[in-house]
Amino acid sequence: MPKAYSYLRFSTPEQAEGDSYRRQMAAALDWCKRKGVELDDKLRFHDLGKSGYTGANFTEGALGRFVDAVQAGEIERGSYLLIESWDRFSRQNAMTSTARLFDLATAGITVVTVDDGQEYSQERLTGPDVSPMLLLVVKLSQAHLESARKSNNVGKAWADKRERARAGEHKLTKRAPEWLSLEDGRFIERADRVEIVRRVFRETIDGYGRRTIVHRLNEEGIPNFRAGENRKRKPTGWHASSVAKILTNRAVIGDFFPGTGSTRFRTYQKEAEPIRGYYPAILDEDTYWRAQAVIASRRRVTDDDGRVVQRGAAGRRGSGVSHLLTGLGRCSICHGPMHIINKGPLPRGGLYFECDTARRRAGCDNMNRWRVDEIERRLLKHLTYIDADAILRGEASHGEFEKVESVKARLADAEKRRKNRAAMLEAVEDMDPDSLARYRELVADVTALKAELAGAEKALAQTAADPGLKARLAEAVDLNRAMGEAEGEERTAIRVRLAEQLRQLVEMVDFHPELSIIAHLKPRADVPADQVPFTYDSGNWRLELSSDSEPHGIDPDIFPEEDPDAVRAANAFFLKRRLAKAGGAS
Known part of the structure; x- marks a missing residue:
């Protein structure tokens, strides 16, 4: 038996909970009572925030589901679709709206506008009397023109506000970043929160990941930005997502991205260009972009064929930064990642690199294991270009590179x-x-x-x-000495900064069970051609970390680690030998 189905549409949650719902529902029930038609209470078609002007109520809303149910035979021919008025059905142009109506009428559905009691069936729309069709086109056109007028007026008003905001004459909204407040039309810094934001960026640049920053903030009892607000659910400290939002928010350098649409209904779209200086900048741009470069260096990047072109270093590390080469190890046999396994406490145990594919017996026969601390020691010994001065003091010694x-x-x-x-x-x-x-x-x-x-x-x-x-080798020696002498938080801080430096310097470390261990360095613009690091057997920007190799071929007899001047002399000696070798080759 054919039934009636009501379609209700609301622009806001307040309308759905208030008089709009009751009014539309009461009108549908009253029509059914007068006509003696049963109103189906199992299939309900309600839309909240789905635009009739853009047709979203058809393409992604309940009215589209009604059409699908009709086409699937779930709703019988001869049934009724009840709407309050045509502006609930559609606010698109008259041609598009009538086409949608004709599709329903052809499928045997009668559309009823309960505010005036008009019924639009296939028989009536194709009959000799053209007045229903004329009335329909007029009402659909009115609904569309009214929406177009409102949209145009609102759009012009917001466009004017945005232009005034770009000129510095107007604040678009009362909302502000959580480290600012709006008072008398001016943004005021909230000093305690500004310091937290600066700390998050500072620690990110130093090499701390989001989770570690969260742990430190929560352990110190620093309240998050939502603490103290009148909320149903009290905040439970800092989360990685809140730190991520701070790090990606360009409001810290004063930028504001105006946009259009609704955040509530997820239709908000930012403009491509920000309004510069809209907010007071609490960071300089170099600090912001340095943090973005650090974050980008930790991501795992693949090419169009799925090959890894940058190995990610993100993930859980623990409070002590257990090793320095997170995400950098690669098996030379299967090109899979090297994982860290813990064989228990020293001296018999320790942390070891092991091919993950071989460990899982998944097709690689590289069953060797390498002590993590040994590989770290050799790499640090070989890296003449590591900026140890910046690591120890937590600042950049070469601002040009940054x-x-x-x-x-x-x-x-x-x-x-x-x-x-x-x-x-x-x-x-x-x-x-x-x-x-x-x-x-x-x-x-x-x-x-x-x-x-x-x-x-x-x-x-x-x-x-x-x-x-040329003195960086001596700095690396100083770093190793400092690492040995530091304890607790001081040692952890040094290792965190050192790990970040290694991520900027080392592309990957290849582990071969029979040949050697090769560190592939990232070519750097700040290294002159005559100082490019290399291994004789492996080529430029590669360092051999085999146990019997010496740093860049320097004679161990002239490498007394206790004498920085001798180290510099040794480095100069090797550079001369390298230049002589290069000259002979040419």
């Missing part, structure tokens, strides 16, 4: 926004002059950043020629 990394990150971001804007312009036939102007601004930004990057790399190369670079 400047290059910062500009690279900013350039990548600007290039991404330029491509997004270009895609938007290609998607529309009538180019908006403002959008076109913004695209040209982005092109200019990219060009300027490329020039800035070239200048920064030139300055970096000049700094690299400084004699201080």
